[in-house]
Amino acid sequence: xxxxxxxxxxxxxxxxxxxxxxxxxxxxxxxxxxxxxxxxxxxxxxxxxxxxxxxxxxxxxxxxxxxxxxxxxxxxxxxxxxxxxxxxxxxxxxxxxxxxxxxxxxxxxxxxxxxxxxxxxxxxxxxxxxxxxxxxxxxxxxxxxxxxxxxxxxxxxxxxxxxxxxxxxxxxxxxxxxxxxxxxxxxxxxxxxxxxxxxxxxxxxxxxxxxxxxxxxxxxxxxxxxxxxxxxxxxxxxxxxxxxxxxxxxxxxxxxxxxxxxxxxxxxxxxxxxxxxxxxxxxxxxxxxxxxxxxxxxxxxxxxxxxxxxxxxxxxxxxxxxxxxxxxxxxxxxxxxxxxxxxxxxxxxxxxxxxxxxxxxxxxxxxxxxxxxxxxxxxxxxxxxxxxxxxxxxxxxxxxxxxxxxxxxxxxxxxxxxxxxxxxxxxxxxxxxxxxxxxxxxxxxxxxxxxxxxxxxxxxxxxxxxxxxxxxxxxxxxxxxxxxxxxxxxxxxxxxxxxxxxxxxxxxxxxxxxxxxxxxxxxxxxxxxxxxxxxxxxxxxxxxxxxxxxxxxxxxxxxxxxxxxxxxxxxxxxxxxxxxxxxxxxxxxxxxxxxxxxxxxxxx
Amino acid sequence: xxxxxxxxxxxxxxxxxxxxxxxxxxxxxxxxxxxxxxxxxxxxxxxxxxxxxxxxxxxxxxxxxxxxxxxxxxxxxxxxxxxxxxxxxxxxxxxxxxxxxxxxxxxxxxxxxxxxxxxxxxxxxxxxxxxxxxxxxxxxxxxxxxxxxxxxxxxxxxxxxxxxxxxxxxxxxxxxxxxxxxxxxxxxxxxxxxxxxxxxxxxxxxxxxxxxxxxxxxxxxxxxxxxxxxxxxxxxxxxxxxxxxxxxxxxxxxxxxxxxxxxxxxxxxxxxxxxxxxxxxxxxxxxxxxxxxxxxxxxxxxxxxxxxxxxxxxxxxxxxxxxxxxxxxxxxxxxxxxxxxxxxxxxxxxxxxxxxxxxxxxxxxxxxxxxxx
Ligand SMILES: Nc1ncnc2c1ncn2[C@@H]1O[C@H](COP(=O)(O)OP(=O)(O)O)[C@@H](O)[C@H]1O
Ligand SMILES: [Mg+2]
Numbered sequence: 001x002x003x004x005x006x007x008x009x010x011x012x013x014x015x016x017x018x019x020x021x022x023x024x025x026x027x028x029x030x031x032x033x034x035x036x037x038x039x040x041x042x043x044x045x046x047x048x049x050x051x052x053x054x055x056x057x058x059x060x061x062x063x064x065x066x067x068x069x070x071x072x073x074x075x076x077x078x079x080x081x082x083x084x085x086x087x088x089x090x091x092x093x094x095x096x097x098x099x100x101x102x103x104x105x106x107x108x109x110x111x112x113x114x115x116x117x118x119x120x121x122x123x124x125x126x127x128x129x130x131x132x133x134x135x136x137x138x139x140x141x142x143x144x145x146x147x148x149x150x151x152x153x154x155x156x157x158x159x160x161x162x163x164x165x166x167x168x169x170x171x172x173x174x175x176x177x178x179x180x181x182x183x184x185x186x187x188x189x190x191x192x193x194x195x196x197x198x199x200x201x202x203x204x205x206x207x208x209x210x211x212x213x214x215x216x217x218x219x220x221x222x223x224x225x226x227x228x229x230x231x232x233x234x235x236x237x238x239x240x241x242x243x244x245x246x247x248x249x250x251x252x253x254x255x256x257x258x259x260x261x262x263x264x265x266x267x268x269x270x271x272x273x274x275x276x277x278x279x280x281x282x283x284x285x286x287x288x289x290x291x292x293x294x295x296x297x298x299x300x301x302x303x304x305x306x307x308x309x310x311x312x313x314x315x316x317x318x319x320x321x322x323x324x325x326x327x328x329x330x331x332x333x334x335x336x337x338x339x340x341x342x343x344x345x346x347x348x349x350x351x352x353x354x355x356x357x358x359x360x361x362x363x364x365x366x367x368x369x370x371x372x373x374x375x376x377x378x379x380x381x382x383x384x385x386x387x388x389x390x391x392x393x394x395x396x397x398x399x400x401x402x403x404x405x406x407x408x409x410x411x412x413x414x415x416x417x418x419x420x421x422x423x424x425x426x427x428x429x430x431x432x433x434x435x436x437x438x439x440x441x442x443x444x445x446x447x448x449x450x451x452x453x454x455x456x457x458x459x460x461x462x463x464x465x466x467x468x469x470x471x472x473x474x475x476x477x478x479x480x481x482x483x484x485x486x487x488x489x490x491x492x493x494x495x496x497x498x499x500x501x502x503x504x505x506x507x508x509x510x511x512x513x514x515x516x517x518x519x520x521x522x523x524x525x526x527x528x529x530x531x532x533x534x535x536x537x538x539x540x541x542x543x544x545x546x547x548x549x550x551x552x553x554x555x556x557x558x559x560x561x562x563x564x565x566x567x568x569x570x571x572x573x574x575x576x577x578x579x580x581x582x583x584x585x586x587x588x589x590x591x592x593x594x595x596x597x598x599x600x601x602x603x604x
Numbered sequence: 605x606x607x608x609x610x611x612x613x614x615x616x617x618x619x620x621x622x623x624x625x626x627x628x629x630x631x632x633x634x635x636x637x638x639x640x641x642x643x644x645x646x647x648x649x650x651x652x653x654x655x656x657x658x659x660x661x662x663x664x665x666x667x668x669x670x671x672x673x674x675x676x677x678x679x680x681x682x683x684x685x686x687x688x689x690x691x692x693x694x695x696x697x698x699x700x701x702x703x704x705x706x707x708x709x710x711x712x713x714x715x716x717x718x719x720x721x722x723x724x725x726x727x728x729x730x731x732x733x734x735x736x737x738x739x740x741x742x743x744x745x746x747x748x749x750x751x752x753x754x755x756x757x758x759x760x761x762x763x764x765x766x767x768x769x770x771x772x773x774x775x776x777x778x779x780x781x782x783x784x785x786x787x788x789x790x791x792x793x794x795x796x797x798x799x800x801x802x803x804x805x806x807x808x809x810x811x812x813x814x815x816x817x818x819x820x821x822x823x824x825x826x827x828x829x830x831x832x833x834x835x836x837x838x839x840x841x842x843x844x845x846x847x848x849x850x851x852x853x854x855x856x857x858x859x860x861x862x863x864x865x866x867x868x869x870x871x872x873x874x875x876x877x878x879x880x881x882x883x884x885x886x887x888x889x890x891x892x893x894x895x896x897x898x899x900x901x902x903x904x905x906x907x908x909x910x911x912x913x914x915x916x917x918x919x920x921x922x923x924x925x926x927x928x929x930x931x932x933x934x935x936x937x938x939x940x941x942x943x944x945x946x947x948x949x950x951x952x953x954x955x956x957x958x959x960x961x962x963x964x965x966x967x968x969x970x971x972x973x974x975x976x977x
Binding site: 206230 | 681688708712713
């Protein structure tokens with residue numbers, strides 16, 4: 001009996017010793033603790049906060065103290081006279097947007113993917129470039145471009161069309177139509193990327209077989225091709241819906257001018273100027289809605305079996321002949337891409353050189369003032385210097401560069417580390433747990449995710465001071481939000497290295513640290529670099545995630561552009577957008593040159 | 605049951621000239637094998653016949669009816685050629701069950717459901733996979749998938765069946781069984797079959813005719829037996845047969861009634877009758893003798909016409925034994941049935957029947973003397 005107890009005791013002791021002494025186990029332990037502290041705990045906190053009375057609402061709830069349990073916030077949101085205005089209407093708006101964006105973006109992405117991958121459309125190379133460009137443009141930049149084209153006189157700065165004398169109605173310039181169209185031109189890329197991947201994996205012999213059996217082209221598409229890429233289409237539809245429902249930047253930039261609110265913009269409103277707790281309640285609803293869509297999809301439809309590689313050797317990819325119609329299809333597509341993608345960017349760029357927007361490109365209306373003008377030379381009502389003379393711009397530039405560099409270094413590093421754990425722990429409990437934990441931030445709309453951090457860190461905990469308005473909180477949120485993406489590329493990188501290489505070193509008697517420094521890190525270098533660059537770009541163009549943390553001292557470029565746009569200073573807003581765009585494009589091109597990284601991977 | 609004529613077919617992929625002036629006639633009821641190493645254009649030829657690939661020049665007739673005429677830019681659709689195909693990848697539709705896979709073409713042809721069920725069941729039974737009807741392709745083993753692919757191809761008794769390396773994904777034993785099965789199928793259906801493979805054993809065992817491909821050209825068209833006995837050039841001789849044929853360098857000299865060949869094994873004279881048209885014009889020429897390993901017999905006792913040799917290696921391979929011997933510098937491979945065991949270093953005596961040898965001109969690589977029966 002006692003010997004049994006002694007054995008058990010030694011057993012436990014040895015196990016603990018094993019964990020503590022083995023660096024690998026320590027890393028797993030530390031990662032799990034960090035993930036818990038940075039992801040799970042803040043979520044619990046936010047939920048809890050919505051049930052705790054704060055000082056602002058003290059006088060509205062009688063007989064309670066600050067810190068008491070209360071249902072006031074939820075009641076206010078869900079079951080008060082104001083629910084209709086604060087919740088139901090924005091909810092309807094969000095649903096409408098998400099629905100129409102999905103219905104339009106998915107077929108668009110599918111059609112483009114099919115044409116590019118499977119057909120013999122001429123001029124694919126150029127068309128592909130036209131399709132790829134929108135990947136790189138942040139969605140809020142698209143809304144800037146939209147405004148540059150469609151802004152009507154409202155607020156005193158007409159856009160391109162208004163300048164031509166066309167009377168652009170409010171419903172087209174701002175609000176749901178504008179938001180939906182902008183988002184469609186952004187989110188179609190989801191479907192495009194996923195479906196073209198799926199189409200590429202479809203052996204064209206499957207279609208040829210149907211052709212031999214006498215099926216017509218339409219039948220083949222309907223009965224063979226479509227069902228096989230259906231899983232990809234479905235999951236891109238789900239992703240599109242989930243992203244569109246929680247998107248902030250576009251909805252704010254195009255909706256707020258005519259007081260068209262969505263859940264995300266309303267939530268931002270509450271947190272910024274109303275009752276933060278009600279805002280957090282909305283964030284919870286938003287997260288539930290967005291992640292619920294994805295989770296429900298996984299539960300009910302399941303991760304559908306993928307239809308790749310049945311049978312053995314012999315893979316062919318032959319194009320389907322479009323016949324005579326191919327030239328007209330090419331022309332239509334070319335014009336569409338040109339009008340939808342290139343022209344707005346051109347107008348956006350040109351606006352930065354205009355004295356007065358909407359007055360054409362005559363020499364007398366062109367100026368470099370918006371870029372390099374001094375305040376003392378300002379004409380008319382302008383009270384900002386050109387951005388290169390503007391301190392706010394340089395401050396924002398500094399903040400952006402700082403956040404981007406520090407954030408992407410940390411994220412990429414953590415991504416590789418977590419990728420290591422995920423790849424080596426495949427099928428083990430800790431591997432699965434890590435994989436599921438890091439997936440969580442991915443499910444949440446960025447603006448709601450930042451609300452979680454705001455709720456958790458805008459007060460002090462003992463020695464930890466309040467992080468409100470600091471760089472740290474922005475950095476923290478940025479890193480955690482980008483970790484799913486970084487660790488996915490990390491996992492792929494680590495899987496590629498292969499466990500056997502390490503095991504060989506292990507057998508040869510090298511310890512964990514040596515194995516890491518001599519085998520894993522040297523081999524992981526390239527994957528690390530491309531992972532880093534992709535995160536880098538993604539952070540540089542981020543708006544939704546950081547908007548809640550902005551104070552005058554920690555502005556970033558995207559926020560500054562957004563603010564200028566709100567204040568109807570389109571030239572300034574556009575100039576900054578152009579800078580961000582140029583920055584992103586240059587990084588993309590360099591990245592794909594240096595590392596051969598596929599541009600499409602960083603999209604989101 | 606159909607007759608296929610390919611005439612002057614040329615096909616390029618970009619600047620890659622893949623099929624070079626292919627002329628081939630496949631008779632009604634033939635089991636024609638296109639044999640050749642990987643990348644020589646066999647699949648492309650099959651796809652041209654099927655209508656999946658459009659050659660830049662040439663004509664294709666099936667049963668006298670024009671299916672391709674490059675001059676008038678006429679290419680009939682695959683579905684109008686009354687043929688069926690088994691791809692190397694099987695190309696089973698993964699989202700359809702076995703039954704639905706086989707039924708697909710019948711539904712397209714608008715058969716009623718009774719007839720469809722009858723045809724499908726019959727085809728599945730013929731391939732001994734009736735019980736798999738409700739499964740999905742990814743729930744089947746490689747061999748079963750393969751049978752489904754064939755069942756689908758024969759469901760509506762096509763006039764012409766095209767098979768592209770159908771056995772290359774199977775393991776050795778299954779491959780053996782399927783060979784028998786395919787041969788049986790050919791006899792039962794009487795369908796013309798065009799069969800692509802890079803495996804010479806498959807070609808020799810199943811075909812009624814073999815077309816040997818090399819770099820986009822057909823170098824030989826022959827029955828299996830003839831191909832084995834008299835490969836028209838050194839490349840084919842080297843490619844056909846396992847273990848490989850022995851090549852011995854020799855010098856040829858034209859004499860009154862034929863040629864005299866001198867090599868390390870001795871001198872041989874061959875009669876004019878056995879010559880091909882490729883015989884060199886020179887009086888003296890370098891040539892190469894080809895001797896199949898099983899054409900050499902080993903005797904342990906000395907004899908008058910026997911050639912002494914020293915045993916170099918000795919590989920036991922079950923029903924047969926492979927022995928290499930040395931005659932001076934020359935090395936020869938010999939195949940003996942049974943479990944003969946020779947000591948390495950032992951001196952043995954070889955018997956070679958000269959009439960069974962092939963002789964090739966060294967300069968052109970072409971066969972100049974056929975092997976007799
Ligand atoms: N779709 C294609 N595009 C370009 N080249 C091809 C294509 N298909 C085959 N080829 C080339 O044509 C040649 C012949 O191919 P194939 O007919 O498949 O050879 P085989 O079936 O004899 O192995 C090869 O060199 C191959 O690389
Ligand atoms: Mg092939």
